Amino acid sequence: MVREHCDRTTALVNESSQLVLAGHVEPQDDLRAERKRASFSSQELAVVLNGGTEVLQRRSRLISQLQSTSWGSQAAVSQRCFHSREQLHVEGLVAQTEIWKLMQSGALSQQDAKDMETLLTLPGGLTLHQYMFIPTIETQGDEEQQAYWLPKARALEITGAYAQTEMGHGTFVRGLETTATYDRASEEFIIHSPALSSIKWWPGGLGKTATHCIMLARLIINSKDHGLHPFVMQIRDLHTHLPLAGVRVGDIGPKFGYNGVDNGYLMLDRVRIPRRAMLMRHARVTPDGHYFPPSAENAKATYGTMVAIRALLVDEAGWVLARATTIAVRYTAIRRQTSERVGDKELQVLDYQNLAATLLPLVASAYALIFMGKASSDMYKRFEQDRDAGNLASLPELHVLLAGMKALSTWTAADGIEACRRGCGGHGYSALSGLPDLYASYVQNVTLEGDNNVMSLQTARHLVKSQEAVAKGRRVEGSAAYLQRAEQELHRKCSVQAPQDWQTAEVLDAALRHRATYLAAEGHKLLLRHGGGKINFAGPDWNGNTVQLIHMAQAHSQLVLHTTFAQSVHQADLEPAARAALIKLVALHGMSLLLRDLQDLFMDGYLQAFQAQMLVQRRNELLLELRPDAVALVDSFGIADYQLNSCLGRSDGDVYRALLEAASGQQLNKTEEGPAWNAVLKPWLDPASRQQARSKL
Ligand SMILES: Cc1cc2nc3c(=O)[nH]c(=O)nc-3n(C[C@H](O)[C@H](O)[C@H](O)COP(=O)(O)OP(=O)(O)OC[C@H]3O[C@@H](n4cnc5c(N)ncnc54)[C@H](O)[C@@H]3O)c2cc1C
Incomplete structure (x- = not known):
């Protein structure tokens, strides 16, 4: 009897399915057909657009390398959209430090490391360290300063941000207000935020990652304002990662996107830094407080x-x-x-x-x-x-x-x-x-x-x-x-x-x-x-x-x-x-x-x-x-599925299966009844719970 019931069910459903699916086309077949009707070879055009076969081969090799790690595997990448800010922040830094390690060990060239980060598309708190902190020291520090800071920065013994924008000014750079006042007696600069609007606000990696920053501040000597200059400034203790005295620093909060990165704020209350913290390749301040401005040619080079x-x-x-x-x-x-x-x-x-x-x-x-x-x-x-x-x-x-x-x-x-x-x-x-x-x-x-x-x-x-x-x-x-x-x-x-x-x-x-x-x-x-x-x-x-x-x-x-x-x-x-x-x-x-x-x-x-x-x-x-x-x-763009990280854009067209798999594997689906069942929904929906609640009244 049960068997007969099952057979009848199957037969009826099959008939209905055939009726409804008469015009059905498998998505993969659609993409195959699209590729067949093309008038040119996308593989050949991909080679031209990407700058040669070697570039594409190198990219595949880097993707394979990434996929073999716990932090860059396909599973890790596709889970990212379910993660909180805190998780993304840590994951971004894990990936960046692991890539750094590979580079230091010689397993990756500097270019490979950069490309690997691009492929991973997981921004982290060290991005500005690489793209602004180190380059600013390279281009604006004198030889002695480079010899002092760069080995530490490249070995990740210190990490840096680029602190230019303030709460009150971004575009109008000359309007920035943080001051660097020279104290000839101690041969130090005193860095200070004179108003709320002068708090540094936005720099990437400044909130929780950076131990140091390039501080853009107005150089003031004997009450004369010489305009903005870059200083290398320590903001956190290297043993505890706690802010130094006079430094108030933190993350600026959730943003429209890019949430793994700790864009930060920084407020300074008369913090002293040594004279040689000012980057002096182009402009200089001597111990007795004489200022030598950059030449016009140097200003152009910064441009x-x-x-x-x-x-x-x-x-x-x-x-x-x-x-x-x-x-x-x-x-x-x-x-x-x-x-x-x-x-x-x-x-x-x-x-x-x-x-x-x-x-x-x-x-x-x-x-x-x-x-x-x-x-x-x-x-x-x-x-x-x-x-x-x-x-x-x-x-x-x-x-x-x-x-x-x-x-x-x-x-x-x-x-x-x-x-x-x-x-x-x-x-x-x-x-x-x-x-x-x-x-x-x-x-x-x-x-x-x-x-x-x-x-x-x-x-x-x-x-x-x-x-x-x-x-x-x-x-x-x-x-x-x-x-x-x-x-x-x-x-x-x-x-x-x-x-x-x-x-x-x-x-x-x-x-x-x-x-x-x-x-x-x-x-x-x-x-x-x-x-x-x-x-x-x-x-x-x-x-x-x-x-x-x-x-x-x-x-x-x-x-x-x-x-x-x-x-x-x-x-x-x-x-x-x-x-x-x-x-x-x-x-x-x-x-x-x-x-x-x-x-x-x-x-x-x-x-x-x-x-x-x-x-x-x-x-x-x-x-x-x-x-x-x-x-x-x-x-022909030659973008790998790994980079796309999209259920809709996958190259085989198997979109609907990918959507179901990704959705069903997420945390909210971890239990069948869901996380709100016991505390919130059960007292309303479960008849026994309702009965119990009524009997207590
Ligand atoms: C995700 C992110 C990361 C950042 N990272 C860093 C970092 O690492 N370090 C750092 O120092 N800063 C950083 N910034 C700050 C960034 O550089 C500034 O936000 C940017 O320069 C714009 O300045 P603003 O915010 O003051 O905009 P505003 O200048 O206040 O712009 C507001 C509006 O006014 C208009 N406007 C302004 N001036 C003029 C003008 N002269 N003529 C016509 N229209 C004008 C603009 O078009 C805009 O529509 C970051 C910002 C973001 C969003």
Whole structure:
């Protein structure tokens, strides 16, 4: 009887399942089919994008090494999104110190160690020690100071943070208030926070990790303020890790993301440090209190470090966006929603035009930024060679170019990750998609290393100055050289007569250049009008027009980005099918940039309505033409599943199984009844408990 019941159940359910699953497609089959329909080999393109087979092989080797450890195993990595701040903080430091150990033992080169940390994507309290504390001593300490501090820092006998920003000031560095007053009698500096607003606030690793920091404070000698200078300052006891006398230090609390890192606060009450704690490679204070300022050349060299970091940020933006688009494109290629009749195959959501129009331009942006990142680091390397030969001539151009590009690239990547997350629907909101954490950790980049608005305004200043130079008959070189021909350019009109014309590189370049020229000319005119014929780079004239000025800088950076992308594809060593796909991607990139701010091209009559309609039409056609290559384009980034750490983005497409496994393995599911059962739910829901409670009344 029981057997018969079971058989009947199975038969009935099988029948229903067949009915419902008639149009079912296994996600893995979808991804396989996507890869089959691609027009080029993603393996070959991955080699080009990543800079050679050896780079990819080295990455696989590092991932295998990581996976063989307890702190870097796949299981450890995928559990991270369930962990508390405290756990993440400790795990980050465990990983960083273990990698440090491997490096010290010679098992890893310095570059391997850096790359391993990048692959692990688990930020820790030692990041600023590596990227700011040690480099600042290297570049600003004199020989004796380097010989004293660097061996200790490299052996991790001390750990450091970079304490610049204060509660009251970040962007306006000259407004920082912490004082370093020289006491000639004892040959010491007294470091003090004179107000609440002068408490150091934000430095990474300062809260709980750092024993020392680079302290940026105003040097004051005999009541004379010599401005900001760097000091190496001990803040914690090396035996107990407790704060030293006069030091109040701690973590600033939970943040939007990046929560494993102990960004800290530091308040100082007349703390004395020796004279030689001031880093004296460029500026000096003698024992009797004489101050020797840095030379102008040295001040410029310090600028160079900032430029190097911005070049890295541009490169990173491309690869971060590559991660987000890999997740979103793969997932939307296996995600199916809606069929016309029940039982028919549902549509892959990437086939809805709205998703293709969101994601494919972002894939194009990721490619553009990756090529721009390469170009930026090449430019920086050339600058380094010149600098070592005593020539700093290329620094101003590099500075303005990368200021605007830092802003454009980090804005594009941050907004792009969020667009990818939304594109993944409900599952995009799950931490298991990898997108919320990627966004929360990344979005700080629009503020760090120079807030993006402020960066854009630096580029805007250069564009205005360039126009002033042109007006005075001087030659303008570099990325703003096109402004030389502004007068002729402003009379030009768009030449498009058919939708296909929009795909030609010349037409797109011309439109982007026209837009940048027009906006630069408008910004210049605006400032002249407000200044009564004179340009003011500060004060109400400037501050009251920053919307237009930022927009103008963005248009300039977009032009540079797009032309660099097009040129890089032109010069890259690509097989013909991959080149054909990338040429289309370049076109999509240019069209998307134009469509985003189309009104600019109408302002001076450059564009006519029929040409705008043709632009939309050609962009839509291009989306369809690129759609079969969508998965291959993201596969070509060559990002390993380990790095993606996403149930949605995994390369085999087995998304639903991955989601179930990850969800069921977490702490909240450790017991079947859940942690709130006994104390909270049981008294309400369990009839026996209710009965017992009533009988007590
Ligand atoms: C995660 C994280 C880590 C950090 N790590 C460190 C660290 O290790 N060490 C350290 O010293 N600091 C660190 N910082 C601080 C960081 O450098 C500053 O937050 C950043 O420089 C921006 O300064 P701010 O916070 O004062 O912004 P504000 O300058 O107050 O910006 C507020 C708004 O005003 C606008 N604005 C400001 N000035 C201008 C202007 N002149 N023109 C137009 N608009 C303007 C900005 O665009 C922004 O929208 C960190 C910050 C974060 C978020």
